[in-house]
Amino acid sequence: MSFSGCQHxxxxxxxxxxxxYRIIHKYFIAALSTEARLRKARSCVCHTCKxxxxxxxxxxxxxxxxxxxANHIQEHAASKNHTLAVDLVFGAVYCFACGDYIYDGELEGIAGENGKSFEDSIGLDGCWVPTDVELQLLHQNPKRRKISDNSxxxxxxxxxxxxxxxxxxxxQALTHTPLLRDYFLSDKHNCQMINESERCLVCEMCRLFQEFYSGVRTPHIPYRLLHLVWTHARHLAGYEQQDAHEFLIAALxxxxRHCKGNNGLSSSNPHHCNCIIDQIFTGxxxxxxxxxxxxxxxxxxxxFWDISLDLGPPPGGDARNSLYGNGDEPSSLMECLRRFTRPEHLGSSAKIKCGKCHSYQESTKQLTMKKLPVVACFHLKRFEHSTGYHKKISTFIPFPEELDMTPFMSSSRSHNNGYQTQVVQEAASSLSSQNKYxxxxxxxxxxxxxxxxxxNYIRLHKxxxxxxxxxxxxxxxxxxxxxSEGYLLFYHKQILEYE
Incomplete structure (x- = not known):
């Protein structure tokens, strides 16, 4: 995008x-009410291809x-000598003479007056949040011209x-992840693979999302996706039963890796990436x-992309290895998270060299959430593997429809009895809405x-x-x-949800 102005x-x-610009932005971009969005969905149709x-x-x-x-707006601009057009998702002005999107402070002010600016299309931590994708997709299914409960x-x-x-x-879980769905249906991926023989998994996911939201009801055969997974993740190749959690991590x-080449950031720093996967899943x-x-x-x-939670008792079968454990198996997802985030005494056999004492000392370790992802995935470790011993833990672990992660945040810690032992507080009366899922x-x-x-179960509507x-x-x-028993639980941040 050009920020230097445009003479045209x-x-x-x-x-x-x-x-x-005021009219276009007010009626076809901002669309603040439900009625306005429905009107926008009915009216925003290409005048050439319908x-x-x-x-x-x-x-x-x-x-x-x-x-x-499809180049219809470009053809119109060339035939009519109309050099300026407005993107109906972002509200940005495109100049065909300059070949770029143009930033204009006056138009940005107008967008702010209408209640929706370019920045409003950017979510937390710069995560791009496209709007009204569901409404535009209704045109692709002639049987459904409006949002209805049985769609x-x-x-x-x-x-x-x-x-x-x-x-x-x-x-199924990925195709019904709201922000991931919007990205793949918005033609945002620009494939940069040089070797044509190396198929791009992101391109295949784009096709898969289009198949899912095309309105076709017959079952889809994901043979291309399976072939790509076998090609790029050889440990998953073959027709043996594989672990769904392992496949999730491999797919992400x-x-x-196939997305991050588009973000212009150094690949030498794997923690500094703004690809769509990191924007949604990384905490x-x-x-x-x-x-x-x-x-x-x-x-x-x-x-992290997911949090793996133990279902068995602490090591040793009792509370001796945990400051606040009772030795029992967890009784709920919340209890699993409390166990995950409470201090653990590392013991005399795992002394760590202290940077202040400059000697090896016993210590305690605590894990907390510094930054929450848009989508939080919890892996309940039901498969236990040890030397000569394998079993599945089928214990029912209740999990809530709505989850507040505030008690498990780094900012929710306190000091205990003057020893500065960091413990996770219970939920306060005033909980941040940004931590709710x-x-x-x-x-x-x-x-x-x-x-x-x-x-698996997926939520289609609210x-x-x-x-x-x-x-x-x-x-x-x-x-x-x-x-249900629950093996992988997917939660979406409420602050970024929309119907």
Whole structure:
């Protein structure tokens, strides 16, 4: 985007003023009410091909909407000599003469008056949040011209290609992750792979999202995705049953590596990336190690995509290795998180050299959340592997529909009895809304560790749940979701949710 101004835009404003931009922004960009958004969805159609697209632009000189991806707005600009158009997602002005988007302080002020500026399309920590994608997609399904409670657009089964239920359930969770869905349906990926023989997983995910939200109801066969996974993650190749959690991490890692070439940041710093995967899934885990001799605290912060939570008793089967443990198995997700974030005595066999004492001392270690991701994924460690011993933990762990992570934040710590032992506080009466989450997907494992099957629940609308069992999609109740065993739990930040 150019921030140096545009002579063509300045000449247009001098001759015609800003009224046309005001009208376009008020009625076709801001669209603050439900009625306004429905009107926008009905009206924002390319005047040439009669279809809707998230790359739709409105001519600033006349009444014309045109596709950017199909070059209809470009053809209109060339034939009419109309050099300026407005992007109907961001509200930015594009100059065809300059070949760039133009920043203009006066127009930005108008956008602010209408209640939605370019910055409003940017979420927390710079995460891009496209708007009105669902409304524009309604045009692609002629049977549904409005948002309704029984709309099933986005629901589609996946054929099991031979013990690939582990992949199917993760694909269902990812395709129903709101911000990830919006990114892949918004034509934002610019593939930069040089070797044509090396297929891009991000390009395939774009096609997969288009298949899911095309309105087609027949089950999809994800053979291209399976082939790419086998190519790029050889440890998952073959028709043996794989672990859904392992596939999730491998998929996120591949998408991250195929996306990060577009962000212009140094690949030498893996923690400094603004690709869509890191924007949505990456959080910051703070580790505080406190010297028991001098109370010196050493802090490190590491990125994470998910949190793995133990379901068994603490090591040793009792509370001796934890300052505040009772030795019992956790009884809920909240209890799992409390155990995960409470101080742990490292013991005399794991002494750490203190930076203040300059000698090896016993210490305590505590993990807390420094930065929460947009999507929080919790992995309940149900598969226990030890020397000659493998079992599945089928204990029912209750998990809530709405989750507040405030008690587990680094900012919620306090000092205990003057020893500066950091403990997580219980939820205060005033909890930050930025730390609240809503459940939107649950992956379950049925059977034993030797022979099992993965299914999952996904939330399509705010109060509508569906069970996905490979090619079979059935409606489910919230009660059945919350009573399921639970293996992977996906929560979305409420502050970034929209209907």
């Amino acid at each position: 835009l300045q000449a247009f404003k001098a001759a015609h003023g800003t009224q046309s 279809t809707t697209t998230v790359r739709l632009h409105s001519c600033l000189h006349c009444v014309y909407f045109g596709c950017y991806g 099933t657009i986005g629901l589609r089964g996946l054929i099991n290609l031979g013990n690939t239920c582990f992949m199917n359930c993760i694909v 890692d591949l998408l991250h 910051g885990l703070q580790s505080d190690v406190t010297c028991k001799e001098c109370n010196n605290v050493s802090t490190t912060i590491d990125p 809503s459940l939107f997907a649950v992956v379950n494992h049925l059977g034993t560790i030797e022979s099992g099957h993965y299914t 109060n509508q749940w569906y069970k996905c069992d490979d090619h079979m999609i059935t409606k489910a109740s919230l009660d059945s979701v919350l009573r």
